[in-house]
Amino acid sequence: MTHTAHTLWGFTRISAAAYAVAALVAAQAGAGGLSHRVDMMVGVKGHGSCMPGPCLPHASVYPSPDTFKPKTSGFVFGDDVVGFSQLHTQGTGGTPTYGNFLVSPRLGPGIAEKDHASALADVVAAPFAYRARLTRWDTRCTVVPAAHSALYRFEFPANEDARIVLNVARKIGKAAALTNGAVMIDPVSGTITGGGTFDGNWNPAPYRLFFAARVDVSPAGFGTWRGDETSDGVASARIDKREGLGAWLRFDSRAARVVHLKIAVSFTSVERARQWLDHEIPAWDLGALQATAERAWDEALAAVTLDGMSDEEQRLFYSHLFHTLVQPRDRTGDADGWPVDAPCWDDHYTLWDTWKTLFPLMAIMRPDVIAGNVCSFTERLRRNGQCAAAFIQGKEYRVGQGGDEADNVIGDAYAKQIPGIDWNAAWEVLAANAGRRTEDYRALGWVAHKGKHDYCWRMKSGSGTLGFAYNDWCAAQVAAGLGKADEAGRLLARSRNWRNVWDDSLADSGFTGFIRARNADGTFCNTPARKGYNTDFYEGTCWQYSYVIPHDVPGMIEKMGGRPRFIERLQFALENGLIDFGNEPSFMTVWLFCHVQRPYLASYWADKLRGLFNQDGPPGDDDSGAMGSLYVFLNAGFFPFAGQDTYYLHGPRAPRFEFHQPNGNTFTVTAQHAGGTRIYIQSATLNGRPLDVPVIRHRDITAGGTLAFVMGDTPSAWGCGGEFDPVLARQQTK
Secondary structure: OOOOOOOOOOOOOOOHHHHHHHHHHHHHHOOOOHHHHOOOOOOOOOOOOOOOOOOOOOOOOOOEEEEOOOOOOOOOOOOOEEEEEOOOOOOOOOOOOOOOOEEEEEEOOOOOHHHHOEOEEEEEEEOOEEEEEEOOOOEEEEEEEOOOEEEEEEEOOOOOOEEEEEEOOEOOOOOEOEEEEEEEEEOOOOEEEEEEEEOOOOOOOOEEEEEEEEEOOOOOEEEEEEOOEEEEOOOEEEEOOOOOEEEEEEEOOOOOOEEEEEEEEEOOOHHHHHHHHHHHOOOOOHHHHHHHHHHHHHHHHOOEEEEOOOHHHHHHHHHHHHHOOOOOEEOOOOOOOOOOOOOOEEOEOOHHHHOOOHHHHHHHHOHHHHHHHHHHHHHHHHHHOOOOOEEEOOEEEOOOOOOOOHHHHHHHHHHOOOOOOOHHHHHHHHHHHHHOOOHHHHHHOOOEOOOOOOOOOOOOHHHHHHHHHHHHHHHHHHHHHOOOHHHHHHHHHHHHHHHHHEEEEEEEOOEEEEEOOEOOOOOEOOOOOOOOEOOOEOOOOHHHHOOOOOOOHHHHHHHOOOHHHHHHHHHHHHHOOOOOOOOHHHOOHHHHHHHOOOHHHHHHHHHHHHOOOEOOEOOOOOOOOHHHHHHHHHHHOEEEEOOOOEEEEOOOOOOEEEEEOOOOOEEEEEEEOOEOOEOEEEEEEEOOEEOOOOEEEHHHHHOOEEEEEEEEOOOOOOOOOOOOOHHHHHHHOO
16 A cells, blocks of 8 residues: 655646645655644554544544454555445444445455455545545545535546446444345435344344435446345345345446445434435535535644644554544434434443543543533433443443442533533432442442443453442542432442442552452452453553552552552552553553652653554554543643543643633643653643643643743652652663
8 A cells, every 4th residue: 555645736726626636645755734733543553443444523423444364443554445434433442333335446256355355545535535545446535524414526547337336234353234125226316215123243142224315327238136146237135134235336437437325324214314415515616625624624633732742743643642532422413212402412332431631631621522422421311311421323331340430421521610511410420320230249348349230241350340449439439419418428428338349458569558359258359469451450450450440549548558568559650561551441640650759750751652553553452532531631631530620740841832721721731842752751830830730730721821830850849748859760761
């Protein structure tokens, strides 16, 4: 696959298509607005499981190329492409999800993905458009997104049998996911419609999905297929079991080399898809649609501006910021069985991944997104009777990675007093979740090892107990604020259940006391401190989860032997690779150093964590923007303790960051001498007043103002509360 940069083409009078191409190559060269600083291959080349295709911020569809041997996302860099499907998840792992309604331009007959597969060349990718040439077919493809639809431009070579093949049944990985559905062609209008009931995603629940597609050139022929049987000239087909289904249109490209196709997707009906198609793409103006998408991204990314970074660093920063604005998706008006005005934010994949960093970033950049999601939580409780941590394809999924992470999002929003939320309705979500935690947690005070419950297999004793305890703490804060004293007291007491899975006798490397899985009879499991990954804990070990107690850090410090011993122990854990600080359970761990007045160690390890990100992507799946938002905070010099209104400080990586908020206020972070090895804070002021502690509050950000640092290349006494040993500090950070 070739992926080359181009200089901006010069035009005096250009067509809409040529304008679109010019804007794309400008994006590739890094010219233009902030959307042009996004490198769409970040997270695609590496392990991020991201997509190279375009979308709008928080839009329902994500049109992008799929490859023959896909990752979860549907795309592997360098692999042959089989077509463009309309729905994808952003940076997720697990069972592949979506990949619906694959559109494959080709020459001659063929319906199997292996028959479509082609190498790519001349790839130009931007948030607002994607262009490439399928070398096998010598066909140039461009796609531009709208909220629920996409517009494609296919430029075929001269051939009497150019085709557009639309696979209705498949999902990522070539498997048939349609269990009952139909496809219909109206050759006169050049329209294809269809859909039905699908399953087989990471969320196994069946869901309904429909599409409407239209071309601007009258087809010279058409056909459908069912299973492996093709029917030339047959305009409809239906299945009532899991098998292949699709349609094709044939064109004589000797007469018309370019064919446009627009396609809309709906979770409710074909008619709704038609409405999206007519409303969002009323004409065949690719340039105008692309300009709209480009403006949307320029405006969205302008929430954070910066100075003093190299071009390469800026590309990496804005690429990760782009990833934070893809999911969750606003499907208000297109939720199956819901009124069109009922707020519906979908594709939480999952809140376990996003509550620590993504939602706190949105609380600064887009508080309306927070309000919309919490309102969607309350709507889900009313309609579904629950609000699970995963909500994908409009279906609840109690995944059991931690606890009930919607509680943490609501608690975070309440602590920061995000406007536009009915807090009494939000409390009902918290109360419902609190009442249906696992039976053993409610009866015993911990999630029993291998206990029975209605969460899935991912629920583990150690991580589940800690997750529920923090859920209870968040719910208690909201209850107290709403004057519900009895409920607040009960939940606050239950938030101490983390102590029930703390084994004071477990020792490792001279350190004693760790979180450990516990059986229903009260005995602890025999898990060594460095073990427990996906047995006692979800994606973690005793060492890692022993630091995941954000609501009772003083209690955790006391359990670990007091502040000096805590500092020694955490430094040992990080130096010896016992903390996977690039994975969600340990996202907050580094900043615990700020809690014990060692901000220079927080800066040291935050810089190490930042170094795990490179031009290929994050150190793992992007996880719906969790990694991208982590990267934003790593650079900006402050990190949220989600569920609370607290931000801990570390060394920024550029001289200036500005967070432009919807309330009209700008929060500015300046860092004199920032860059290179100058990662340590020497002094700080907030709005001109000396700041001696490594912490700020959310109100300091929303009010606007300036957080100013002076940076240096050696640890300093700043923020250490009068306790600083320069010799020890140099040893700790060498």
